[in-house]
Amino acid sequence: MNFQLTEERQMLQDGLRRYLGEAVTPQALEAAQTTGMSPDIWAGLSEMGVAGALFTEDQGGFGGAGFDLMVVFEELGRAGAVEPMLELLLAGRLVAELGDETQQEIVAQAVEGAVQLAFAHGEPASRFDLERVETRAERSGDGWTLTGRKSVVVNGAQADHIVVSARTSGDVADRDGISLFLLPKGTAGIEIRDYPLSQGGHAAEIVLDGVTLPAGALLGAEGQAFEAIETAQARATAAICADALGAMETARALTGDYLKTRKQFGQPIGKFQALQHRAADMLIEIEQARSAVINLCGHLEADRDTREIHVSATKHLVGKVARLVAEEAIQMHGGIGMTEEYDLGRFARRLSMLDQRFGDATFHLGRFVRLRAA
Amino acid sequence: MNFQLTEERQMLQDGLRRYLGEAVTPQALEAAQTTGMSPDIWAGLSEMGVAGALFTEDQGGFGGAGFDLMVVFEELGRAGAVEPMLELLLAGRLVAELGDETQQEIVAQAVEGAVQLAFAHGEPASRFDLERVETRAERSGDGWTLTGRKSVVVNGAQADHIVVSARTSGDVADRDGISLFLLPKGTAGIEIRDYPLSQGGHAAEIVLDGVTLPAGALLGAEGQAFEAIETAQARATAAICADALGAMETARALTGDYLKTRKQFGQPIGKFQALQHRAADMLIEIEQARSAVINLCGHLEADRDTREIHVSATKHLVGKVARLVAEEAIQMHGGIGMTEEYDLGRFARRLSMLDQRFGDATFHLGRFVRLRAA
């Protein structure tokens, strides 16, 4: 048992923290608002080889384990960076695991940070149901025709390649019959509406109106993609929870500073015992969240049931704590905590959107119960 | 709209508060431990005519409405009296509503406080399911034979008459087919185990081993008792919630006094802001509980669905608040709050047992959802 970071990961953490601490400026964030990311920061992250930490050595990276993800995403969250690294992880690993030799070329580019990716899986009616896929892919000649709609596809308009899920057989909510396809940017028949997100970054509504794809666009075995999708989402859940953990650390640091400096009724408000105890509660819960993220990251390679129990336990707990931290940080700041000008705002918004991706705290509590009963 | 007590109720409240404030002494409580109640206090309450407030004028009383119950039981709870007034309400009203002329004689005695009653409905496997009755009553000759077991029958060993539910037809969980019987004390074939309760008072396990009853023991129509039982429980829920409200008021008064007098680290602990805010939260929640009790008492005569929605809403809310108040009162007292010698203990225990009768907060939350969806 060992809770120390390896030397490599420690270096990655230190480097990332240093770099992002300087790079994520108001200007960079402003630039990212219209395009979904800052090209400078993306280039900077690429230069550091951060993408490599998301992939295993077999895949051409130097990491890929749960604790690699934890290090990277905690720092992105801590700095409040909006660059689409999570999408690279989600889509990139799917390609790495399922792709043929040609498709694998994208992985090599991804490891270099040279391409941007997106994973178009959610649909208008799917909410958090991973198996609910109404988009259909039908064989047409040698290739495929895709018809359907994908919703809130983060980085969808910016991605060089999009991994799209579509049903090749089965009923709308069957686990069997879901297939993945790899679409390059600009494929004909795709209609994209790009828009900003509350937490920063961009997403897109994607309409697939009879999109014709060659046979080589199929990613992995036909109709057998569910397991890979679930695994990808488990990894992404670990990543987004680590991201939230980093954002919470920043929110609590800002709050701690504020409590020490802001005076009211003649003394720093941090001297008021009620706020002291609430700040202590916040800290205790953040440590709980850290342990939950460790639990999930440490079980990403475990058998499916164990892994998924930790997915739901962690997403539930971190979701609850993220809400507590965002709301308490704002409340302890008072009015200033609600303004766009003060730095807390973007972290609070980021934390408040954690529940909206990959299932909220209530959803995962119910799922945990079902997994335990199974 | 009017939230003032009528003059009569105000007088009843004042009188009860004055009387119980003096009568519920450590000696009276000590005496009640072995017998389940203090005969002196029971006599005192009878003298005041308190039982009359539980019955309508038609029934020979002078009250019987929700707000009459609220006044009586809030004061019993405030003083922490253990006398079985709730059982008189439960069983007495059933007899008053369903009984024939002979049976009604008991009501007259009850209004005078001259008899003690009990309602034997719960069974080892019924938990909070009102319709789950496994005890069976079979016709034998002109009369009936009862066989089964009744559990945690409050005041069962002390009662002069017990209203017993038994199934005369239907399956174990059917609403139809439940009948009520009136058993006088000492009926042959009843085996009673008497024991004390955590909240004070006594209850009994009752084994009915082929108890033979005359035809006249049937109370109301055969097989049609469920509606009356549900109504009786709605009234009892209002009463026990009012009782809890009174106990909370005492717990908070004791806590308020303690916070003002107890010094630590050189000042009264009530000067510590964290405790101030928690005491304020306690107060806010007690006001919520008071409003919930008012809501239920004001809707006891409404149509069944409206009434039952308020039953579940109120029992849920008061159950949650009772736990909060009991635990916070103990915590703010520290060690002394946990001792038998200090007065808080019996109120905390009383509050902690609220959830165990007529359904706990979780049960009623689920029931509220089902009632709303219906």
Added chain:
Amino acid sequence: MDLSFTEEQKAFRAEVRRFLDEKLPKRLSDKGRLGQRLTKQDYEEWHAILNEKGWLAGNWPKEHGGAGWNAVERHIFEEETTAAHAPRIVPFGLAMLGPVLQKFGSKEQQDYWLPRILNGDDWWCQGYSEPGAGSDLASVKTTAERDGDHYVVNGQKTWTTLGQYANMIFCLVRTSKEGKPQEGISFLLVDMNDPGVTVRPIVLLDGEPEVNEVFFDNVRVPVENLVGEENKGWTYAKYLLTHERTNIAGVGFANAGLANLKRIARLEQSGGRPLIEDPLFAAKIAEVEISLMAMATTNLRVVSAAAAGQAPGAESSMLKVKGTVIRQEINALTKQAVGPWAMPFVSEALEAGSNEGPVGPSYAMSATPHYLNNRKLSIYGGSNEVQKTIIAKAILEL
């Protein structure tokens, strides 16, 4: 004890409902229902409709052109207008300044300003808070120095809601530095078109410039704009704060929010069923509904005591805390109910008639902005922390 309304009250409710049916423009109620932005003109239009009926100033006495309603009637009016998604009545002139002028203003001030409020000639805003003061309102730093028949005002106010629409601001200013902080405060009416007044918007978490900073740089204010006596402004400010407290529980908003939440939870699907059938989500809705049922009765208890002439004391602090917590929980559950649709932030879609439609169902677009914006509920009007301290001291005597 009697939980039902009297026949008169029921008739009044029916009259309000009929009026809303007839007179509330659908264009305005649609905006309310969808959570779209209301313009200055929208508010003015609704004020004018109410004023025509004599219902704009429910809490003003009839001699000043108000409706002269008691607390229960005001409560009924608020319930019905909120349920109908009518625009709220902008409170600064009507609920705040009006009562102060009626109680402490000169005859001339009353005759001049009160009709202008009713007629919409002025849009007032509130100059109470200052940077760094938070809930400590008595620490006023903005100064007003007497110079002939003018005061010269210098300083800064903040959190001025809808200050961008206002032409007039009522301010707490410091006219003396002697004695306790409360003693040297005066209550002054300032024309925002006067030279030296600058308004700077503050963008909040939801991206909206709802509040403002207001700067005063040697602004010359005629002495007749002083309300009451010099250095007695704290008394008037406290009186105003008490009046602001009517409807502090926000029961109407909470009821409307809960109805909206349930509607969304019936429309959203999870695991192939309506979200409202998910036992855990349904339980969360039920918990807040049960809380609200109790709080609504607490509110009626206070309202009913107020209608009988009792001044609400620390009870209104309890209502403030519980009321805001309930509304915030409803906001949080609504955000939760719309699932991933809470993420898109398309500001233009909140504008009625915009070319840019919402992403996803229209009921989803305001969930996140409302959740974020209403974090203010527990902060402003005396933070919930301040309210708890009041409760502890006033009721528990700690």
Added chain:
Amino acid sequence: MDLSFTEEQKAFRAEVRRFLDEKLPKRLSDKGRLGQRLTKQDYEEWHAILNEKGWLAGNWPKEHGGAGWNAVERHIFEEETTAAHAPRIVPFGLAMLGPVLQKFGSKEQQDYWLPRILNGDDWWCQGYSEPGAGSDLASVKTTAERDGDHYVVNGQKTWTTLGQYANMIFCLVRTSKEGKPQEGISFLLVDMNDPGVTVRPIVLLDGEPEVNEVFFDNVRVPVENLVGEENKGWTYAKYLLTHERTNIAGVGFANAGLANLKRIARLEQSGGRPLIEDPLFAAKIAEVEISLMAMATTNLRVVSAAAAGQAPGAESSMLKVKGTVIRQEINALTKQAVGPWAMPFVSEALEAGSNEGPVGPSYAMSATPHYLNNRKLSIYGGSNEVQKTIIAKAILEL
């Protein structure tokens, strides 16, 4: 990062489990499982069994007859013994006094007292708290005045757990009134059979006389029973409190309690189905289980740092708070799970072999007493309020 135990640690766990299989008397584990009372003899029997194996004093170094385990090994031992429902090791001599004597006691004191602790010759209790002092331990009022080669002790201690079984008590006494309150405190060992010592039981909410008041009336204590230097007792007391903190999270107790809760929820029926299938009750169990999963890892993080030689700081305050809250929630849910069976209070039924059986299923009888008794968890050992203040000051530097 690596969440798995090493091969050595796994082997150690297996050895502990084997030992428990073989040596833990079923009579004792049955009592633990059913929540029945343990007698003084029960504890002594189990201590003797452990002592024979050399495992009684896991935290003592080997030279003093301890097992010399590091924090991880102690953690494993605690997990396994709790899961097996073994009696707890009574901490006063072993976990508290022992380390103090080893660090600050004289050679003579170590040679005399330490073997007696291991052999069960003495039953120690703790004389720290005094009436009215609460968490303010430094406000010691019990005095010890030097009189020749004796101290004369006068005063009162309270909350003395299992003092009714003890023949020895270690006390904080005031030997000087000069300087800060912390400066005049000494650490004294008192024979409870000496004239002038009186023990009075305090009955707690659950009806059990678990704690006591101990009165000292001119008790003459030989000076060789002073530990360390006169007036330096505060240092030793603080050292002791740190040592008391091992296993402060109570993960083992929580795990055993959770398993018991689930077992009960499978057996109890509600609406014709096992209670555990009620979605809302199942969710409550799941919430506390998820909390516990995280807290167990926080605990391992601290344990693992301690095994690597880092002294736990305010982290143990976090574990104290979260650990006690989790255990109390499990107690509350267990009381809830048994439904109406939580009401009967048949004290005799908690006595193994009593003629008076429990009312209802045997798993139900200890639910209420445990719930009530464990309200102490958030009060003693430094109340959770004190812990939060420590966290705020030590970590947040407020």
